[in-house]
Amino acid sequence: MKIPLRLRSPFGQLMPFAFITIRTPRVRPIPIDVLVDTGSPWIAITPRDILRLNIPVKHLKKAAKHVTVSLGGFRFWRYEMGGTVYVKDENGKTIGVKLPISVLYPTAKKWPRAIKHIWSILGNDYLTVGKFHLHFSPSEQIAYLEK
Amino acid sequence: MEKANVRATEKEAAELLLKFEESEKWFSEHYEELRESYANKMLAINIEDKKIVSASSEIEELFRDLNSKNVDVNSVYIATIPPKGIAFIL
Numbered sequence: 001m002k003i004p005l006r007l008r009s010p011f012g013q014l015m016p017f018a019f020i021t022i023r024t025p026r027v028r029p030i031p032i033d034v035l036v037d038t039g040s041p042w043i044a045i046t047p048r049d050i051l052r053l054n055i056p057v058k059h060l061k062k063a064a065k066h067v068t069v070s071l072g073g074f075r076f077w078r079y080e081m082g083g084t085v086y087v088k089d090e091n092g093k094t095i096g097v098k099l100p101i102s103v104l105y106p107t108a109k110k111w112p113r114a115i116k117h118i119w120s121i122l123g124n125d126y127l128t129v130g131k132f133h134l135h136f137s138p139s140e141q142i143a144y145l146e147k
Numbered sequence: 148m149e150k151a152n153v154r155a156t157e158k159e160a161a162e163l164l165l166k167f168e169e170s171e172k173w174f175s176e177h178y179e180e181l182r183e184s185y186a187n188k189m190l191a192i193n194i195e196d197k198k199i200v201s202a203s204s205e206i207e208e209l210f211r212d213l214n215s216k217n218v219d220v221n222s223v224y225i226a227t228i229p230p231k232g233i234a235f236i237l
Contacts, residue, residue, distance in 0.1 A: 006168070008175050011234040019167050021160050029160065030221050031167040037237055048189070051206050052225055072235040086157075088164045094157045116189070116206050117227045118235055 002090045003132070005036060005143035016136050016143035018122055021094075022101065024083030028053045032120055036134065036143075040123035043085065044071070044078075044102040048116040055081070057105050069104060072118045076104035085126060087145070097130040163221075166194040170224035173197045178228075187230040191223040 005016040016036040021029050022045075032049045050057060060079040069078045081103055084096040106115055127134060132145040170192050174181070181190070189209050191201040200218055203209040206225075213220060229235065 006171060006175070008178075010178075010229065017171075019164050019171070021164060023160075028221070029163075031164050033167070033171055035237065039237065048206055048225070048227065051210065052220070072237050086160050086164075088161050088168075092161050092165065094161045094164070113187075113204065114230065114233065117229045118237070121237065 001095070001147055003087045003095065003145040004090055005136075005145065006033070007138070007141055007143050014138040014141065014143075016134075017119075018087055018145070020122065021086040022053065022083045023086065023096070024081060024101075026054075026056050026059075027081075027083070034122045035119040036136075036145075037121045038124055038127075038134065040071075040121045041066075041125060042102040042121075042123045043099065043126045044069070044104050044121045044123060046071070046076075046104050046115075046118045046120045047106060047111060048118070049120045050103060050105065051116075055103055057103060060103060063102065068107065069102075071104060071121075072115075074112065074115050074118070075107045077107055079103040079105060090144075095130075097126060099125060099129045167224050170194045170197060171226070174224065174226045182228050182231075185228050188228055190226045190228070191218070192226060194222055194224050 005018050007014045017033045019031045021031050060081050063078040063080045069076045080100045083101045084098045086094045086096045131147050136143045188202045201212040
């Protein structure tokens, strides 16, 4: 089973993105595009998608471990919420993976403007729990998840 | 009955994912020209006709504008165009 990824080059080099939908109570089930980033231990939702999905951060608990996170030069509190992350395979069928989802909320009281340009991330926990292989060949413009 | 509801929800999710993928594809194909006009902005793109419904440098303002125009946030793909000269290494 293959999940095609989208390749984009916002900064001149190709990067793999996936569309996901998160299903959990009180969160809008709108698709968001996330960067597939093996440099991140976790799936992480960043401020622009917190606002977009209307995630009730005040009702979430901070993570028990690694409560502060640095991403894109900014610092965040790491909260966690349970949920199921859906992606679409090459045949249009949705595949759900249930796991804790990190929600990154800026530690700064006044949010720097650029912070809202940072993509949410699909990290290694998603690949591990979902038992996915990541295939990424930028020179051949190929990117997909497979299991 | 419950299984049928789950299937319906999954079908809706798959259809919505497809619409957003199409919007993202349109955005990628027009990225260079959009960057000229909308650097450092966030765009709300209608997932049906790919028209830009709203643009703002602040996402809260974008949502306020969509709300004032009675645009359902589920019907728009939100894309961001980073400021010129800045790249994010995550």
